[in-house]
Amino acid sequence: MNDNAIPTVTLNNGVEIPQLGFGVFQVPDDETTAAVASALDAGYRSIDTAAIYGNETGVGRALADSALSRAHLFITTKVWNADQGYDSTLRAFDASLAKLGLDYVDLYLIHWPTPARDLYLDTWRALEHLTEQGRIRAAGVSNFQPAHLQRLLDSSGLVPAVNQIELHPALQQSELRAFHAEHGIATEAWSPLAKGGILTDSAITAIADRTGKSAAQVVLRWHLQLGNIVIPKSVTPSRIRDNLNVFDFQLTDEDMATIATLDQDLRTGPHPDTLN
Template sequence: MTSVPHVVLNNGVKIPQLGFGVFQVEDDRTTDAVLAALEAGYRSIDTAAVYGNEAGVGRAIAASGLPRDELFVTTKLWNDDQGHDATLAAFEAGLAKLGLDHVDLYLIHWPTPARDRYLDTWRAMEKLLADGRARAIGVSNFQPAHLQRLMDESDVVPAVNQIELHPGLQQAALRDFHAQHGIATEAWSPLAQGALLQEEAITEIAGRHEKTAAQVVLRWHLQLGNIVIPKSVTPARIRENIDVFDFELSAGDMDALGTLDRGLRTGPDPDTLN
């Protein structure tokens, strides 16, 4: 089994640096996909209320027979459920679907600035943290201004900001902000949904290391210090994505991949999504 390194979050909780995402996986396919991931050595699973597959993740966890303390489970609050009381209710609903008594990480999925509810939402999440219902709390898709306001008006610094991040959208300024404030960077869409895997810089590096283009990009994330959650429903690809700990990219490789940044978003803009 592959040994995945951990990142220590700002409250001391450890999260595997490479996990398994289930975005856009139908609930009836989720259980088999998560079981394949757990068999391949993944121990971190990332889902969300809006994905509609928390129950499928829960079935896989139950069927795996793995001890709960060996697993790291993340889920996220959807936009329509923001607000203090609505957050608490949505959390309990998600927990019931997962079949768990706590999650390891709970995230606000988007800041939705026009709704202006993320401060009240965060106060509810602070309560979940204090009550031990979530071992760590964080956010997703927050920009520096959203993060700064949250920190200025609350007591708990987010442990994680999960953002779209890949060689085509490297988010250097946001990653620097995270580093300054002790917030871990977690990458969703780490492979840009395959949009960059034919780039010459990536395929050339992959050929030299006898690895796939996807493995090179995942290795790039790991060497930058990002937490990364690739998604697949194909068992062979699931195994391939975790087989990235037996090689290392050189400084020249990292520099070459650094030239691919072009502001390429595959998802919405956090400043305008509501």
């Protein structure tokens, strides 16, 4: 698969991100290098990690071993909750960059708002500083709710380029996606397959049967047609390739309408208002 087969989303600062990327959440560091190498080999160019995943070093090894030019890669990492605050975020960023073996990252995210600790405005100022230095090409957030985003918008001239949130057919986040659209924030979906929980749904499997695709491919296609950026994860080379094989078919308007009825407000991860 060539690089051009994956469409890009242009962020609010003009930076382009591949719409389909590769996530490494819960992949042990010693397995990460092989998984990322498989992903790069399959045609992925966007890799999403985080300090708390403990596998930035493994990602960095795969990048160092790759023959791909840095300019053709899009690397995301995130500052963990314990490192929030202005100075500690700058230190955490340096540590992440060293583990990744990079001079810059393409996207740096505040991992959670942790509202009770009330440090995300200070953390965001650090991301502004890193953006001005050219050490991050785009600054964003993860798991922010509309109220958290509004507070950032009210206190800063820098609008987050991305909000990476749990999003799948059982948790469609329509209110949050509408807020993003209004403010020029791209929506990026983590746990895009609901940890597999949505893949046995009869509506999804019926579409899969009709299109000759897997349930996972149908759900990933749904994300793409909604305009979401999506980062499925797998350590299985065949599944890594299958997750990329979603650009040769289209869901119908009827399919999209059917999947829209599956929203149950069902989270597989923590709630952003209460994780501190």
